[in-house]
Structure formats: structure tokens, C-alpha cells
Amino acid sequence: MHQEVHTHNIVERAYAPEVADLLGRFDRRALPDFAGASFEALSSELLSFCARDLMIMAPTGTGDYRYEHFGQDIIRFVGCDRTGGHVTQMRPAVARFTIACYDEALSSGKPLYSIHRAVKTVRVSLWERLVLPTTCADGQRRLIVFSKPLQFHEELLTTVLDTSPAGIVALRALRDEDGNIDRTVIITANRRAAAMAGLAGDALVDREGRQALPFLADETIWRRCLYVMELRRNDMFEASYTVDGRDLWLQVALAPLGDGLVMTLTDITELKLANLTLQSRAATLALEIGKERATRRALSHELGQREEREQELRRLAETDPLTTLLNRRSMIEKANAEIRAAAASGHETSLFIIDIDHFKRVNDTHGHPAGDAVIRAFADLLLGQMRAGHDLVGRLGGEEFAVLLPRTGAREARRFAERLHKSLRRSHLPVSETLDLQVTASIGVATRRADEDFGALVARADKQLYRAKDEGRDCIRCAEDEIAAAA
Secondary structure, eight states, X not given: OOEEEEXXXXXXXXXXXXXXXXXXXXXXXBOSTTOOEEHHHHHHHHHHHHGGGEEEEEEOSSSOEEEEEEOHHHHHHHSSOOTTOBGGGSOHHHHHHHHHHHHHHHHHTSXXXXXXXXXXXXXXXXXXXXXXXXXXXXSOEEEEEEEEEEEEOOHHHHHHHHHOSSEEEEEEEEEOTTSOEEEEEEEEEOHHHHHHTTOOTTTTTTSBHHHHSGGGGSHHHHHHHHHHHHHTOOEEEEEEEEETTEEEEEEEEEEEOSSEEEEEEEEOHHHHHHHHHHHHTHHXXXXXXXXXXXXXXXXXXXXXXXXXXXXXXXXHHHBOXXXXXXXXXXXXXXXXXXXHHHHHHTOOEEEEEEXXXXXXXXXXXXXXXXXXXXXXXXXXXHHHHSOTTTSEEEEEETTEEEEEEETOOHHHHHHHHHHHHHHHHHOOEXXXXXXXXXXXXXXXXXXXXXXXXXXXXXXXXXXXXHHHHHTTSSSEEEHHHHHHHHO
């Protein structure tokens, strides 16, 4: 039975959009000393807007939990009201998993997110839960549990999956302690996909992806799957493999889905064989005008696909592989283009140069994988603070980053820098499932002068960065402030 438990990076792993909101409300009602949140305050707030998806659980003192509230939408999917009942009345495997999750949440006083496959009811096979520990005014403990079906088997979806000529497989990523994808588990697959894998019925469900799907044993194909899950970008390619002594060709389309991907498999074996036959007769067919036109169309299609592949390679060449931000070369090229546009239009442009303080200590204390995790988390925080589709964000190297803000003057740039600085001070960057770190950064800010190129702008911002470091780090220094002080 598929089960997952997470206490870190919950928002990134969750499917339900309500999870981020619930975590924010929990944080605002949090109590000290591992007590979780105030039950009276949090339950009153949550029951007013999402009671249909909530359960309230009370520990019995005997290793069990009693349902004090059971939401209407949960009743609708489960098929019964469990109010007043106990967790141990569920199927043993599910009950043990549920009680272990509840015990951990109460013990830590922190939110816990889980996914598990339940006894199949009318419509649901997978559930996600957000477990919020609380303490009542009289000292008693309660759990507020947000529970929502993760995977539906509605009649329409079942019909589409079962009648599709293509194989359809949904995989969920399982990560190691450093947050890297270690393996995948198949959470949904139709009969066509099982047949392509040489299996029958729903034999793919709950199996490890690389063991169940023959073509995923190819290391190159597996890496492409990792890119789709990590970079959140679609992909399509062809793969060949042998099943039951028969050579098969598939066209494989990949798309990110939650913390995993969905895979569409189209059998193109006959088309491939036909293409091989046509290729063997190419010399003869080339003499026929009609076939020559077909060949030209095929060539044009191939050139188009090659151009798409080249575009993808160019995209990969522009990004930093660790953070997916612009790399140094691409940042310089795009920033120069923005500078030229600003010079032509007369708009102001500002630049941040940012350096994580004492980053060497992170590597020395926790190891380079932890350092990489901090770099990735810092890049995510940086992207979240900047204006999507407007500002240029790049990694210049190591722990140094740059942000170019088009159409932004000195005062507004200072405000952006202060907002970023405050956000970083409030944040603990996730390193692994059990470790997060708080880091600081020094920020140098400069606003472009008339006739100033990007190199000169970088030099002035870099000077302010070193000024911030010399004056104690964890601060912002602006070139325009220095000019005003001198005046």
C-alpha cells in the first residue's frame, strides 16, 4: 500500500491549493513549546470556511483516536459518517499508518502531510492529509486534519483511461533525505499501459516505475523523466524495447503532475516498420515525383523537429543547472539588451548584486549537498520576491546572484531590496527532510546612470556589495545613498 509522510516542503508536495492557506493560518495561531496551535482559535477559524474537508481527532489515551468532527465531503467520498468512532475501526494497515502520523504530529507540535492509498471506496483510492496539532485552553490535545481525495475514479475518467488507445501512467516522485528523486511509484495506469509493459489489468499500480516499465531501465530516458519532474517542463521522445520477445517502439510524451509526472505511451511500432520499409525503397521511390514530394515533407518535418531540439539545447545552455536561473553568460547577454532598450527609451534601470554571507560555513559544517540545497532554496526565494516575466534573475557563480530591474529607479529598487532582505531574515531554507537553515545575505544596489553600460553598472553595484560586507554583512548598501551622503 503506497504511503508517504512529510514534515518539510509541504506546500511544494501538496496537490490541494488550500494546504498553503491552512499552514499560514496555523503559523499565525502557533503556541510555544511544541504545543502546536490554539485549538479554540484555529478550529473556529477553519470550521468557518472548510469544515466539509476537516476531521477533528481526540486522543483516547489508549493509543487510539476518536472522531469528534467528520466533514460532509469526506462522508460523501467514504460513504459513511465516522463521528464518535475510532481510527482502529479502519482496516489495520490504514489504521496503523494513521495513528503513527497522528502520534508524530502531536509529539512534534508541527504540521504533518501524508498521502496514502485507502481501501477503495466508490470513488477514491488515494488521499492527502494535512495534520495540524493543537492544544485546548484546558491543556487537552486535539488534531485538526484536512483530508481530501487525491485521485478520483469517476465514470468519465475511468472510461477515458480504459478506452484510450494510448497507455497512460501517472508516477509520483519519492525523494531521499536531501530532496533528490530516488525512485518513483506508479499511482495510476490504464490497461493499455499494462499491456505495453507485458502485464495484465492493474498490475502496474503501486509498483516502482523503473522496475515495472521496461523502457525506463534506459539511463538516458530516466534522466529525461527527472528533468521533467525537476524543471517542470514537458518532453516527448521515442523509445524502443523488447517485451515477450517482440521489439516495440513507443512515442513517449511526458508532462509534470504534482511532485511527479504523467506519461502518455503511443505504440508506433507499425509506423516504424513502415518507415524502415520506405527507407529501403528510397532510391526507387525518389524517382517518382509524388513520392519525392512526400520525402520533402518528411524532411521538412525532421528539420522542424531538429530545430525544436536545438532550441531546447539553447535553453539548457542559458540556465544554471543547479537553480534553473539564468547563468552568468546568459544574464550578461539579456541584461545588455535591457540596457540598450533603456537607453533608447530613457527609462531607469537598477541592479542588485547579492552574496550569501558565510556560505563556506554551510559547506564545511553540513557538506556540499547541503550547500547546493541552500543555493536552490535561496534561488527559489529570490524568484518568489521578484516580478515574474519582468525582472532578470541570474546566478553569477558560487553563492553570488544578480537581479536586473528594468524601468525601476533608485527609490523603488531600495524598496525591493529591503523586502527581499526582510523575507530572507524570516525564512529558514530547507536543506533536507530534517534540516533547515537560516542564512543572511549582503546586497549591493546601483541605478544606471546615463550612457552607462552594464559592465560599469555591475562594477558600481559590486562596490556596494563589498561595502556591505566590510560594514558587517546582512545589510543593504546603495550607490545612490553614498552619492547623496557625499552631496
